[in-house]
Amino acid sequence: MTQNNESVNKDMFVPAKIDSDKSEEISKPSLSYWQDAWLRVRKNKAAVVSLYLLVFLTIMALVGPYMSGHDPNLGIAKYSNLPPKVQALENVSWLPFDGTLENRSGKTYDVYETKNVEAGTYYWFGTDYLGRDLFSRVWKGTQVSLYIAFLAAFIDMVIGVAYGAISAYYGGRVDNVLQRIIEILVGIPNLIVVILMIIILDPGILSITVALTITGWVGMARVVRGQVLKLKSQEFVLASRTLGSTDRRIMWKRLIPNLVGVIIINTMFTIPSAIFFEAFLSFIGLGLQAPLASLGTLIDDGFKTLRLYPYQMVYPAIVISLIMICFNMIADGLRDALDPKMRD
Template structure:
């Protein structure tokens, strides 16, 4: 058998050179909780797209009436129920923005010529039964719906977080009493509360917001209470109590920051719920009263003439659907990003 007489170099037996400075070097950048959460949100394409769409809709809600240059309450009955007509798109046959409408008998007519509307006059979303510009009314109605939703969400946030944190932290007889009150409020149908508010107050933004806030905060308070019951037995809370910190400081400085993710997620889910509930109330006639407009009142007005003038209901229905879907998808993305169980 042949023998291998090749010599191995002595350098290969030398010990490895280890740089102690590089051995403890952190290659991955140090990120805070919120920086890491934002990175996770950015990786969620649906959440990012929803955020962009939501911001676009909010901007349009405030700039739309300015762009149109028309008064939302100005009536011109001679130009009522006009279909949408947009500059530059009126010559595109497959888009419904040329000012024409198909009658029930199948005949297609140019409503703008039929009603003697000037050639340089455009109504981007058409007009309603009183000849008011729908583009302006839709975006002003979006303002009202968003205002009511954010107001109700803010009240739910303040009242629900405070109530749930106090109830869960102190516990005992106080917790038992506060939870029985919450259960009583939860058992009252929200629609009954709305009707009572309308009987006491005039129908409008204030009565709707107050009615939604009377019982709306209960769900938030129960979630916060459950989280506080779990967190208050943690070591960092016991250490803070041992150092002599007051209960108010423990709740504000230690508990609430750790509840921020849960609070944000529940608030984001409460906004589309409030928008839908406001639209529902306005649709059944318990919401805003004319001439004030919200997305719910516009859908109600359009529903009455759906077969003859479908654009009057379809357009506000599309707007409210986009807003609700955007908020819900963004809330889903935030839930995935802020939930510790979803982390690697």
């Protein structure tokens, strides 16, 4: 057995010199809750791209109906079913913007020349069976669809948050009564509610919005109720109640601000559902009536002539698909950023 004869240096036992000022120094910048959430959203490339694309679609919904110079509701019978034709792209043979179609024998012919369309007249998305400009109608329909969806989602959010918070906070008999009402509403199919609203009210934006609102807030109310049941027994709520805060102040100043993330996420998922439901109603003939247009009515009109003029259905279908994908991607990104359970 060998013995270690190495000497031990006294300096090895000297306490380390620690600067008390540097020990409390913050190495990273201080971020608020929303700044931290935005940094997390930015890491989700799909959510960021969807956000920019959604902003572009919203801007086009506002200015698009006026860009082509054609009235979306004015039809010219002799210009019916014109194919798309775009300046500077009409000479590119491999793009479908030259104003030509194939006849039954497979030969390509210039429809604009055949129908004696004035020189310099272009319809970027073509025209429908009444000779109305599809480009302006698609963006006008996008405007109407987004308006209905945002209005219905906002009403659902207000009613659902208030209903769920009151039900969970007071509990007991109040909670039992309010939850039985929700169960009754859930048992009624949405389509039956829509048909009843259309019978009572004239078909239009108001009847669709009311129909979407009657049962649309139930999901939000249930989510808010579950979260409030968890939060109302926390220490900060007990402290606020001890200091003499009223029930209303506790709910709107203490509980609801802690649910902002959950509310935003559920609202973002509600909007594409409302857009799809409105398009479905318009597609089956229970939605908007002429001359009003939405993406659903445009898809319905295009479906009737799908074999002969597929472009009349393709463009509104692309727009509604992009809107729904963008909202879902943004909602996924917000869920990952705002939900504490999803944080890495």
